[in-house]
Amino acid sequence: MESRDTFLLGGDFPVARIGFGAMQLPTAPTDARTTSVAVLRRAVALGVTLIDTAHLYGWGSNEELVAEALRPYPEDVLVATKVGVVRDPVSGDWGYDARPESLRSQVDEALRRLGTERLGLLQLHRLDPQTPLVDQVGTLGDLRREGKIARIGLSEVTADELDAARQVVEIASVQNRYNVFDRAYEPVLAACEGAGIAFLPWRPVAGAMADTPASAVVVEIATELGASPAQVALAWLLAHSPVIVPIPGTKQISHLEGNVRAGDLVLTNAHVSRLDALNDTRSPAPS
Template structure:
């Protein structure tokens, strides 16, 4: 039986199929994408459909995605969990650098709170560990923000097993975000640690950056379920581990509906065997 929810940080129940906001911005996460009213409509529809985890970041746009979240959803309904990220400074289309200095992390977090119209953000994720700043200083800055009531839970993005375990010696970690999907399971060891430690795993590129929507094996299985290949790829994640909480993003209402309908797909044992064999065939099983 598939678990529908996950207790983020051990206390915030979220629907495992959430919504990510990166696709509400332009190519390379830079600038606006289309009419802001369309983005607002997608965000509101996601919540109407029962999404309880909205994942965003200060550098999507930059700033644009967070502002759209607030415009669409503030005042936030009870039970809606807002997650954002900091630690990356974007300077152009796909151009960015990491900045994990404690003073900059504080500035970024406080700016996100203003844009999101929040006093406390439910989940604040370090978008990348800065190799030039000791981990203890970066996490210490987030702990200070948590002690001040500005951050409720802390998460990490793009980390190794060793980094996660080191971080958990320094502070409590509620979530990680790494690339993970049917064709890329290099982070499988990290997923196992998350399962064992009660840490949510929010996989980015859950649809393989679009490649899984046209995969022939996914298409074959999709046809037997009256579903789309993308829905099969998302359903596989939900079946794979109770710690996986995918947050696929889109700027299209139709695509949003399709993604969220994936939560109703129930894969058989033979389906899962075929899909696991597909992963192995691509040589990315980790």
């Protein structure tokens, strides 16, 4: 059941409205890695049920970190990973590669690194401009029918690209850059609202502590509520749309705990209006 605190991702998996982005976590075998494992386990203990990782994050080392920390995965935890960006093993250069044969190989490698038989949510990190969209998402649809993927998502797409992908497969999530100061993807959010698709903003608290007039508004509201600017930025996202599931990331347990508490922060209508005015570009319909 959906509520202020949960979202039914893909129509069948309830996730807490604040997830966790693992990208920032150090993975080298040092004390920092031990802390990273502790952060991931603390996130789950606090009720976080959506963990976001990707092949690009450390070229697989981040996925392996998630597996080390959380396997065997709790039944109520959804691990989301991403494919479609690869690195040349010789030059070290990276690029997009979502050719069907490459996607199949990347998915198999993600399954191996995460130590699972099925990916709960597999997102295409970027559309490959050299491969027809129908081939890219069509391959993911085939892999879902084969049981290797449970749900399919996209990242950094336009509303038109989302619509085109939905003509081929069911899309469960979109992960685009978005926060109270940066709403360039408002039409995509509107499209997700209309279709009941989860919208996972990355960089959800970016700019909250910057030295700008707009950031000063966030700081003022945080002071009024006895909260942090990051908590206000997250609370605004939750209030802004029922399909938004922010995935803030951090290396520190204290910051993690603060981010999770943002789910309990209630903004007044006046607060929301002041925050809306920082970048009021909301469109009434998808474009």
